[in-house]
Amino acid sequence: MGRFPTRAVLAAAAALTLAPDIAAAQSRPELIPVPGRIKMVLYRPDSGPAPTVGIIVMHRTSNYLTHRACTELSRRGFLMLCMNSRFENNEPAVDFEQLPLDVKQGVQFLRKQPGITKVVLFGHSGGGPIMALYQAVAEKGVAYCKSETKLTQCTDALAGLPPADGIVFTDAHPGNAINLLRGINPSVANENNPPDAPPVAALDPFNPANGFNPSGPSNYSTEFQDRYFRAQAARMNRLIDGARDKLDRMNRNAYPYPYPDDDVIVIPRGGNPGSGPGASAALFVAMPGIAAVNSTAKPARLLRNDGSIVSDVIKSVYVADPKLSRDNLRFGTGTKIYTLRSFLSANAIRAKHAIDDIDFCSTNNSTVCAVQSITVPVLFTAMGAHYFIRDNERMFEMSASNDKDFITIEGAVHGFTPCTRCENTPGQYSNSVKNLFDYIAKWMHDRYR
Numbered sequence: 001m002g003r004f005p006t007r008a009v010l011a012a013a014a015a016l017t018l019a020p021d022i023a024a025a026q027s028r029p030e031l032i033p034v035p036g037r038i039k040m041v042l043y044r045p046d047s048g049p050a051p052t053v054g055i056i057v058m059h060r061t062s063n064y065l066t067h068r069a070c071t072e073l074s075r076r077g078f079l080m081l082c083m084n085s086r087f088e089n090n091e092p093a094v095d096f097e098q099l100p101l102d103v104k105q106g107v108q109f110l111r112k113q114p115g116i117t118k119v120v121l122f123g124h125s126g127g128g129p130i131m132a133l134y135q136a137v138a139e140k141g142v143a144y145c146k147s148e149t150k151l152t153q154c155t156d157a158l159a160g161l162p163p164a165d166g167i168v169f170t171d172a173h174p175g176n177a178i179n180l181l182r183g184i185n186p187s188v189a190n191e192n193n194p195p196d197a198p199p200v201a202a203l204d205p206f207n208p209a210n211g212f213n214p215s216g217p218s219n220y221s222t223e224f225q226d227r228y229f230r231a232q233a234a235r236m237n238r239l240i241d242g243a244r245d246k247l248d249r250m251n252r253n254a255y256p257y258p259y260p261d262d263d264v265i266v267i268p269r270g271g272n273p274g275s276g277p278g279a280s281a282a283l284f285v286a287m288p289g290i291a292a293v294n295s296t297a298k299p300a301r302l303l304r305n306d307g308s309i310v311s312d313v314i315k316s317v318y319v320a321d322p323k324l325s326r327d328n329l330r331f332g333t334g335t336k337i338y339t340l341r342s343f344l345s346a347n348a349i350r351a352k353h354a355i356d357d358i359d360f361c362s363t364n365n366s367t368v369c370a371v372q373s374i375t376v377p378v379l380f381t382a383m384g385a386h387y388f389i390r391d392n393e394r395m396f397e398m399s400a401s402n403d404k405d406f407i408t409i410e411g412a413v414h415g416f417t418p419c420t421r422c423e424n425t426p427g428q429y430s431n432s433v434k435n436l437f438d439y440i441a442k443w444m445h446d447r448y449r
Contacts, residue, residue: 029070032109037086038102040109041065043074051079053118053448054110055168058083058103059127060176060346061091068416069122069170072433076441079116081106085130092264092338096346096365097145097154100134100161107162118165118448123367125414128172131164132370138163140373145364151240152345154364166377166447168440171414174391175366177349178358180336182293185269185281185328186231191239192268203231205281206325217320218286225283225290226353233351233358239267240348243340262339270336271328281328284387288318292355296393301407302384303439305431314408317385317422371395377403379443381436383412385419385429405443409436 032040045051055078057067063084064070070082085102087094103121110119123131136144137154138161145154173179187199199207205228206212211220220228243265249255250262257263271280284290294316302314327333338347350362361369368391371378378401382392389408396406411429413419416436418429 032081034105034109037088038105039065039084039088040106041070041082043070043080043082045074045077045079048077050115051077052115053120053444054079054081054113054116055120055122056081056083056103056106056110056131056164057122057124057127058085058106058130059125060085060094060096060099060130061087061089062126063088064127067124068433069124069437072437073122073441076437078441078444079110079113081110091346092342094342094346096130096133097152097158099130100137100154100158103130103134104161107164111162120166120168120444120448121164122168122170123172124170126173126176128169128367129175129365129370131167131169132172132367132374133364134161135164135167135376136370136373137161139375144370144373147361149362151244151348151350151363152341164376166379166444167374168379168381168443169367169392169395170381170416170436170440171383171386171388171412172367172380172392172395173388174368174395175349175360175363177347177363177365178360178368178391180267180270180347181232181236181349181351181358182284182354183271183280183282184232184235184267185271185334186228186235188235188269191242191266203228205283205286206328212286212325213320214325217288218283220283220287220290228283229354229356230352232354236349236351236354239265240344240350243344243348247340247344262341265338265340265343267336267338267343269328269334271334280324282387285318286320286324288316288320288387291315291390293390294318294387296389296408300393302410303407303435304410305429305435307431307435309407314382314384314389316387316389317411317419318387319385319419319421368395368398371399371401373400375401377401377447378405379440380404380406381440382406382408383414383416383432384408384410385412385422386414388414403447407439409439412436 030042057069070080074080121131142159187203189197212218284293296314299311346365350359360366380392380396382389412432416433418432
């Protein structure tokens with residue numbers, strides 16, 4: 001297997017030490033020696049029958065070695081392989097089309113474990129697009145990710161990926177590029193950093209004249225929303241065209257700067273929902289009442305705090321964050337920095353309208369596109385106090401699987417815990433974590449035991 005680098009051992013051990021409340025719940029998490037830059041920690045059930053189902057948890061850049069699913073699902077009888085990718089904590093270096101190779105190592109490892117008969121992928125947050133891309137390529141071949149319609153393509157290194165037996169999406173992003181599209185501030189008059197011109201007043205999401213409320217939920221008119229969403233798409237397309245033009249000039253040795261291979265791209269006022277609600281210029285974060293994102297389009301199943309399940313049109317209980325206007329202007333929270341290649345690979349998508357007219361398959365970082373090529377059983381869970389409810393409903397609707405399920409967890413934030421700010425009475429959503437993982441465990445037991 002190769003010698004596990006010392007730095008990786010120390011980093012993983014430190015991660016476990018820093019999260020005793022999570023790691024202590026599973027007494028023997030095991031560091032797995034692997035070559036290269038990925039890291040693996042294996043969580044076995046402490047008691048009960050030997051597991052027959054192995055589950056992989058991984059994110060594009062975040063540290064998932066102590067992810068809540070590692071302990072919650074291992075204590076429910078599953079073998080959990082929690083991984084960090086080669087791009088851990090290094091967003092500017094991400095080559096999204098390489099990430100399936102990291103997932104592949106995890107799948108191959110679990111297939112070799114005694115007693116394991118099924119392998120399931122777990123896609124939480126930004127892990128959703130990765131797991132979806134992996135399975136789409138595993139089922140359809142490299143033609144899926146090499147299409148000329150994509151802004152960037154994979155290589156034949158992804159040929160022959162061993163498919164998983166199912167996927168659990170937990171409040172999965174529709175795609176990181178879609179998040180950036182919806183969170184980008186289109187009132188920026190130019191792309192200098194910082195912008196050297198005032199914002200375009202008619203598109204400023206933080207102008208009270210446009211409906212912004214600095215102390216509570218905003219109220220943007222339908223006309224402003226439509227104009228804003230179209231302007232977001234226009235800005236994204238301009239950024240894409242500029243990045244592709246620079247790379248084209250590099251390929252022709254005509255780039256006027258001293259980098260023959262890549263360059264930095266700085267996106268002022270580019271904070272997106274995936275980086276935290278305080279940084280975003282997404283209208284639906286300031287105005288949770290925008291149904292196109294924060295509500296199901298038709299009645300769907302809601303897992304109530306008391307464990308019962310009801311069917312209704314589900315609206316997010318997310319509470320608007322008044323810090324939006326401050327944090328979107330800051331460098332640390334409101335500015336995105338990529339390379340040209342990482343931007344195009346993991347954060348760019350073509351669109352004409354940020355909500356209603358997105359070319360979902362113009363990028364490989366698109367859960368919405370990939371689920372249309374996935375036929376294994378899939379479970380979509382949305383958190384009832386976040387803003388991916390309609391996205392997960394849409395992915396459920398578009399999924400090609402004949403065995404698919406969609407449910408929303410009442411009052412859960414993006415990290416599964418109760419949204420105490422959203423409660424009308426103390427403890428109103430106190431069972432969100434237990435309810436989520438009990439439901440996931442039953443869903444898998446029904447299919448794989």
